[in-house]
Amino acid sequence: DQQVKQNSPSLSVQEGRISILNCDYTNSMFDYFLWYKKYPAEGPTFLISISSIKDKNEDGRFTVFLNKSAKHLSLHIVPSQPGDSAVYFCAASTNTGNQFYFGTGTSLTVIP
């Protein structure tokens, strides 16, 4: 049972525009959410996180939004750059578990 879902396998965006990657989850006990970026032949790299006590977290060009009532989070990248082209995974965990649940990933292509 996939508790974290990324329903868009791929996304293409023009350089300079906004990229919006979406993630939905089913477990209301999740209280911490993360986004990872993965380039081919490398392991995922931590990008940004958000705790359930917040609804927004910013780090430079990256902003994560959390909508707890909708069980939805999104990652905004503004402005998008060609180097952002990668696969993005969202992940979630509870405050009692040692396990992270990952989505299936969204492949972002930023077109120069």
Place this chain on the structure above:
Amino acid sequence: KAGVTQTPRYLIKTRGQQVTLSCSPISGHRSVSWYQQTPGQGLQFLFEYFSETQRNKGNFPGRFSGRQFSNSRSEMNVSTLELGDSALYLCASSFNRDREQYFGPGTRLTVT
């Protein structure tokens, strides 16, 4: 600090064989988690070790096992390999119950 290292990077085995993968976490990190990544399935959690004890286990058959040594290095073993075990196996480490995990580059296992 050196990152998470995994050996070997690539491995080809035949059905029925067994395989051992190795992971060296970031110095000082005591938690090591293992994930299986296959196309369309995202990262599936295998197990997590902390101070040589398995704290959590994902939904994988008993053919998948692991251990952690006193220096926090971890090994994962898969016995009686099946074609469906072909995947990228990722190891991630964190200091404690930290929310961020740092991933290694993975071991690409191909079962023929």
